[in-house]
Amino acid sequence: MASLSSLLSVSPYSGCKIQPSVIPLNKRRSVNNYVSCKASNNGEDSVNKFDRRDMLFGLGNLYGVATLSGKDIALADDWSLSPDVHNCKPVKPSAVGKKMDCCPPKIKEIIEFTPPVVPTPRVRPAVHLMTPDQIADLEKGIQMMKMLPEDDPRSFAHQAKVHCAYCDDAYKQMDSTMDFQVHENALFFPFHRAYLYFFERILCHLLEKPDFAIPFWNWDAPPGMCMPKIYTKPSSSLYDENRDKCHQPPKLLNLNYGGKEVKDPEIVDFNLRWMNDQMSVETAKEFLGKVIKRGNGPENGSGSIETSPHNNIHIWVGDPEATIHGEDMGHFYSAGRDPLFYAHHANVDRMWNIWQKMKDRPRDHTDMDWLNSSFVLYDENRKAVRIKVSQCLDSKILGYVYQDVPIPWKDTPPIRRPKQERSLGNLPPTIDFPQILSSDITTMVDRPEVASPEDTINKNEVLVLEDVEYDPTLPLHFDVLLNVGDEGEDVRAGHIEFVGTFTNVPHGRTTYHKTSLHFVITKKIQQLGLEGDKKVAVKIVPNVNGGDRIKIGGIKIQLEDIE
Ligand code: C2O
Numbered sequence: 287m288a289s290l291s292s293l294l295s296v297s298p299y300s301g302c303k304i305q306p307s308v309i310p311l312n313k314r315r316s317v318n319n320y321v322s323c324k325a326s327n328n329g330e331d332s333v334n335k336f337d338r339r340d341m342l343f344g345l346g347n348l349y350g351v352a353t354l355s356g357k358d359i360a361l362a363d364d365w366s367l368s369p370d371v372h373n374c375k376p377v378k379p380s381a382v383g384k385k386m387d388c389c390p391p392k393i394k395e396i397i398e399f400t401p402p403v404v405p406t407p408r409v410r411p412a413v414h415l416m417t418p419d420q421i422a423d424l425e426k427g428i429q430m431m432k433m434l435p436e437d438d439p440r441s442f443a444h445q446a447k448v449h450c451a452y453c454d455d456a457y458k459q460m461d462s463t464m465d466f467q468v469h470e471n472a473l474f475f476p477f478h479r480a481y482l483y484f485f486e487r488i489l490c491h492l493l494e495k496p497d498f499a500i501p502f503w504n505w506d507a508p509p510g511m512c513m514p515k516i517y518t519k520p521s522s523s524l525y526d527e528n529r530d531k532c533h534q535p536p537k538l539l540n541l542n543y544g545g546k547e548v549k550d551p552e553i554v555d556f557n558l559r560w561m562n563d564q565m566s567v568e569t570a571k572e573f574l575g576k577v578i579k580r581g582n583g584p585e586n587g588s589g590s591i592e593t594s595p596h597n598n599i600h601i602w603v604g605d606p607e608a609t610i611h612g613e614d615m616g617h618f619y620s621a622g623r624d625p626l627f628y629a630h631h632a633n634v635d636r637m638w639n640i641w642q643k644m645k646d647r648p649r650d651h652t653d654m655d656w657l658n659s660s661f662v663l664y665d666e667n668r669k670a671v672r673i674k675v676s677q678c679l680d681s682k683i684l685g686y687v688y689q690d691v692p693i694p695w696k697d698t699p700p701i702r703r704p705k706q707e708r709s710l711g712n713l714p715p716t717i718d719f720p721q722i723l724s725s726d727i728t729t730m731v732d733r734p735e736v737a738s739p740e741d742t743i744n745k746n747e748v749l750v751l752e753d754v755e756y757d758p759t760l761p762l763h764f765d766v767l768l769n770v771g772d773e774g775e776d777v778r779a780g781h782i783e784f785v786g787t788f789t790n791v792p793h794g795r796t797t798y799h800k801t802s803l804h805f806v807i808t809k810k811i812q813q814l815g816l817e818g819d820k821k822v823a824v825k826i827v828p829n830v831n832g833g834d835r836i837k838i839g840g841i842k843i844q845l846e847d848i849e
Contacts, residue, residue, distance in 0.1 A: 369457035388450035404685030439664035446622035491666035502632035541595035542779035544763030544829035559780030586801035753839025
């Protein structure tokens with residue numbers, strides 16, 4: 287076990303000077319104490335189909351995919367969800383108001399990805415632990431990418447456009463009229479893994495250093511809970527002007543940032559508790575997100591980490607004062623223009639590796655529609671390569687691992703709020719929906735009857751916010767609390783009562799977006815001692831202006847099969 291001092295120590299390259307929290311838990315003050323930025327916070331499948339698929343892939347040997355014959359690949363493609371890369375169209379992000387061309391140079395030929403033969407995996411370092419030589423290589427590599435002409439698919443400008451194209455609906459799904467979207471569903475982790483993988487290969491190639499590895503922003507641990515200093519020097523190729531001026535180091539990161547500054551001396555502690563909560567989810571659907579089938583449109587099926595802190599960090603880094611509010615990181619079309627984006631996503635990717643190993647069994651989706659989904663990306667030789675989700679499951683097979691650093695959130699679970707409500711004295715009324723979220727909403731919600739003892743083993747109790755309609759052009763945010771009947775000011779991410787959060791990173795879509803949000807509450811009901819209660823109080827708290835742009839259609843608690 288690492289000592290507390292080693293966890294809290296900072297390398298000369300880090301900007302986070304973090305003091306251990308010294309305030310006893312019972313003396314800790316209310317959180318919803320918003321302050322201006324000026325204040326520092328230092329403080330489907332038939333059985334037959336399945337058999338055939340198993341034959342194709344070899345059970346448990348996904349690595350064998352690359353050895354499929356061309357005919358087999360074509361057969362496997364019958365089920366896959368892939369972007370129609372030959373028909374890329376300009377996107378029109380609402381915030382920009384005009385069309386933007388994020389399409390790659392015309393693709394003439396697509397080669398199938400074959401995993402590389404890598405004798406020793408590259409080690410992606412934590413940004414704050416990088417050696418001067420590693421920093422110099424990273425700066426040089428990014429600079430070389432920035433100097434390539436924009437129409438070179440390996441250029442930094444083009445790499446940024448890759449994200450824009452895949453994230454702002456430049457592609458339709460192959461053989462479908464639906465958009466191909468890699469956010470808010472289970473393509474999120476594999477897409478960003480594949481994207482970073484080719485980004486890294488391009489850097490290795492330009493630097494002529496096969497061992498070069500991109501760093502990760504270790505935001506899940508105290509030394510990484512602020513903007514990494516090496517990215518903030520204006521003279522560096524890692525710098526981006528479009529970042530929140532108030533969030534420069536040593537300003538501490540709030541992993542549930544919703545757009546308002548919160549003065550919170552305990553933020554590091556609660557960031558760890560929130561990480562523990564988000565990483566403790568059991569199922570692939572909860573962690574990776576929901577599997578989208580071809581022909582199905584965008585809906586919210588985000589996994590835990592994508593929702594938070596991934597989305598929150600995008601908003602936290604982006605500049606609210608940029609010509610277009612929130613550029614670069616705060617919008618999907620522009621996020622890839624910030625070199626910090628790649629370090630942010632390397633840590634998101636690292637979270638996938640950690641989650642996979644938190645149990646002694648395979649944890650990823652086994653749905654062939656997911657495994658056969660694919661992306662097309664350019665490699666270091668300017669060749670367009672199709673890589674499948676099944677080829678992205680194991681980072682070691684792709685030739686890299688992450689530097690081993692302490693993971694303090696593993697031992698920092700969520701805690702009860704200071705004010706505990708086992709049974710609420712004055713029960714809030716059960717209110718009618720729909721409701722506009724211009725201010726807090728509290729309502730009693732019926733819990734489902736458990737039909738059989740097996741239900742408690744095979745099913746999860748899930749809180750569902752139905753028909754949530756929101757304006758996708760705004761950085762909206764709200765939190766969902768359980769068993770809180772009062773104003774709930776002392777409840778925050780990292781408390782057991784805190785069920786989940788919703789953060790919208792503005793998209794290309796301009797029409798109101800309608801979705802339903804599912805939060806698994808099985809464990810929280812037990813931890814709060816509510817198993818015997820027929821109803822529970824649910825509170826929804828909008829955290830930024832714009833709550834009037836969110837409509838909640840209904841709310842219920844249901845049992846869902848554990849997938
Ligand atoms: Cu494609 Cu962090 O988003």
